Each structure stands twice: as C-alpha cells, then as structure tokens.
Amino acid sequence: MSSSKVSLGNNTAPKKPFSLVGRGNEVSSNGQTLRVFSFSELKAATKSFRTVLGEGGFGRVYKGLLVEKENRNGNEIAIKRLSSGSMQGLKEWQAEVNFLGMLSHPNLVRLLGYCNKDEEKLLVYEFVQNGSLENHLFRRGSAVQPLPWDIRLKVLIGAARGLTFLSVHRVIFRDFKTSNILLDESYCAKLSDFGLAKDGPTGDRTHVSTQVMGTYGYAAPEYVATGHLSAKSDVYGFGVVLVELLTGLPALDRNRPIGKQKLIDWAKPYLAKRSKLKSIMDARLEGKYALEAAAEIAQIALACLKLDPKSRPSMEEVVEILERTR
Incomplete structure (x- = not known):
C-alpha cells in the first residue's frame, strides 16, 4: 500500500494566522487558548523522545506523559516533532496551529499547545488511545x-x-x-x-x-x-x-x-x-x-x-x- 503524499508545489498557510497574544505560557489562537511548552518539558515528557507512534513527511510523532503538580499521575499526550530543515514541514506546522487553534469539535483531535524554540518546532495533542x-x-x-x-x-x-x-x-x-x-x-x-x-x-x-x-x-x-x-x-x-x-x-x-x-x-x-x-x-x-x-x-x-x-x-x-x- 502506498500512502505517500503527492506534492506538485507548495502549500499555503491559512489566511487566519495564530496570534501570539497572551500571558505566561499561554497564547490566544483566534479565541482558543494554546499552551506554549518549553523544549525541555517535552523532552522530559517523552523520555528523550523514546516512544515513536508514527512517522510522516512532517516528522515523527511521539508518545509522552505530562506530569504536573495538579496531576501527579500525568496526562498522556502525543507530540509531533518537525524534521529539521523541512520547509514543507514548517508550512504544515503553521497550518496545524492555525486551524486546530481556531477550531474545536468532538470529532477533531485537540491541539493542546506547541513549542517553537530555535530549530525545534513541535505540536502537542491529546493522546488518542486506539490509534488510527x-x-x-x-x-x-x-x-x-x-x-x-x-x-x-x-x-x-x-x-x-x-x-x-x-x-x-x-x-x-x-x-x-x-x-x-x-x-x-x-x-x-x-x-x-x-x-x-x-x-x-x-x-x-x-x-x-x-x-x-x-x-x-x-x-x-x-x-x-x-x-x-x-x-x-x-x-x-x-x-x-x-x-x-x-x-x-x-x-x-x-x-x-x-x-x-x-x-x-x-x-x-x-x-x-x-x-x-x-x-x-x-x-x-x-x-x-x-x-x-x-x-x-x-x-x-x-x-x-x-x-x-x-x-x-x-x-x-x-x-x-x-x-x-x-
């Protein structure tokens, strides 16, 4: 089976860019709140990106456990990490933030936040237990x-x-x-x-x-x-x-x-x-x-x-x- 994407050109990011407006480690994205994660937080949550859930043109998706003061047991998360140097991946990263930051529905995966630190660009989602x-x-x-x-x-x-x-x-x-x-x-x-x-x-x-x-x-x-x-x-x-x-x-x-x-x-x-x-x-x-x-x-x-x-x-x-x- 072939699941490769066909690409005859560049993708254009949506017309509604996310807005980096907020306080602390949260930003507003067209009315919704996304958390801004540090790279060290996500590295710790994934135990140095140990468990791979999947891989695509964008990069790899890892499973993580986010442990915080209010929840010692932790919340399972999925983290998509952009491959370094991928221009198409960067456009897709931006599109994901734009659309999932703007839209919320029970039948759309929930974007929790992201990390944008130097060359590291990651997206953090709810973990969806039963896979694809x-x-x-x-x-x-x-x-x-x-x-x-x-x-x-x-x-x-x-x-x-x-x-x-x-x-x-x-x-x-x-x-x-x-x-x-x-x-x-x-x-x-x-x-x-x-x-x-x-x-x-x-x-x-x-x-x-x-x-x-x-x-x-x-x-x-x-x-x-x-x-x-x-x-x-x-x-x-x-x-x-x-x-x-x-x-x-x-x-x-x-x-x-x-x-x-x-x-x-x-x-x-x-x-x-x-x-x-x-x-x-x-x-x-x-x-x-x-x-x-x-x-x-x-x-x-x-x-x-x-x-x-x-x-x-x-x-x-x-x-x-x-x-x-x-």
Whole structure:
C-alpha cells in the first residue's frame, strides 16, 4: 500500500494566522487558548523522545506523559516533532496551529499547545488511545481485532460530522484518509493532521486554485487534474473511505493484481447491486452486518465518488443518510 503524499508545489498557510497574544505560557489562537511548552518539558515528557507512534513527511510523532503538580499521575499526550530543515514541514506546522487553534469539535483531535524554540518546532495533542482507523482496517495479526459493523458505522458518522463541521467553517481538509482518522477509547472518530488544510472559497467562488497535494487513491480527480479544490473534494475522499470500510481493503495497493490495485476503479461495479456487494464485503466481518445498511452505504459511496463534483452530496446530506442506517 502506498500512502505517500503527492506534492506538485507548495502549500499555503491559512489566511487566519495564530496570534501570539497572551500571558505566561499561554497564547490566544483566534479565541482558543494554546499552551506554549518549553523544549525541555517535552523532552522530559517523552523520555528523550523514546516512544515513536508514527512517522510522516512532517516528522515523527511521539508518545509522552505530562506530569504536573495538579496531576501527579500525568496526562498522556502525543507530540509531533518537525524534521529539521523541512520547509514543507514548517508550512504544515503553521497550518496545524492555525486551524486546530481556531477550531474545536468532538470529532477533531485537540491541539493542546506547541513549542517553537530555535530549530525545534513541535505540536502537542491529546493522546488518542486506539490509534488510527488505518491500523484497525488493514493491519493483520492476532493483536489487531477487526472492527465490528456497529463500530464501523459509528466511526463513519463521527468522521462525517467532523468533515461537516469543517465545511460549515469553509475549511477544506484536503487529506481525508484512514490514517488521519484517530479513534479514542470509545471509538469516537477524531480527524487529525491538518497540515494540508486550506481555507475554502468565499462569495460566489466555487473553488480555490492551489497546487496539488494529498494522497494517491484519495484525492478527487478534478483536483488532481486542475488544482481546483472545494468542499466536494473532501466528499470524494470520504467516498473512498466508505469503500475501504465496506471491503476492508486499502485505497491503493500495488501488490494486488493489475486491475485491482486502485480500489475504487475495481469496486465501483460491485457497489450498485446487493448481490454483487456481498462478494466484496470484508471477510473479517464474517457476515455479521446488515446487508440493507451496507447497500445504503454503498449507494452513498457511489454518490460521493461521482466524477462531477457538483453532483456529489454535501457532507450534511451524507451525515443525515448515515444516521438513518444505524
């Protein structure tokens, strides 16, 4: 499976930069309070950056424990550390502070604060206990239990609510995929990694034009072809994730036979009819799912994946339909 981001140019930070206004070790970011951490605090919390949770183009993500006077047991945190000398990483770091400092919602990961000291730039988040949806869907082995059907529905609805919240605030996520959907201890979905997020169109504009960045297999075709980005670009990515949750297969896997490597191209013909849909449902569900609900989700996926972005539903409409399937 390939999860690499495609980059044909530079990302632009949002129009609402965070404001370094505050007192002590806290700053205001468009109405929300972010804590300014010292590098020594974060080094101690991670025991010199010992436990790696993940790695990407931005840098590595570490697990930490923040012990303070008011909480001797400590709070678990996740710390994203920018790779030194990464200009694209710096832009993504700024975008994360801008957007997650400005927005708050139960289905968005919570940014607690950051460290900006000389060459060291780090972001501090709440620790989301159950990791990414990607791990639950695609990792094999006795330690990874397949997600049951009811949990898959819960995750889909939570992620859809998060995208709806962003669209209402004219924010385009731009990199919606299973690795950017984190699951807490109750399997509540939280969208993470806002490094590629972008302010959406305003007024009469239908899209914003930007150089293409995202992940192969999830990016909307009109965006890849023209650089035209809109909220409907995120809707397409959501459609891809719907198909992944139905089939248990990743969006792109070059180890699959020719013709099956790109999930959407292969799966589309099976989504329209229930008799065909059953043949591509995730075998690890062992038949324990409601076929009627699965067929409904398949229809939503087909609508989200329409080539004409104007023909795709809004995320508000998607949430309404998904909630009826429970």
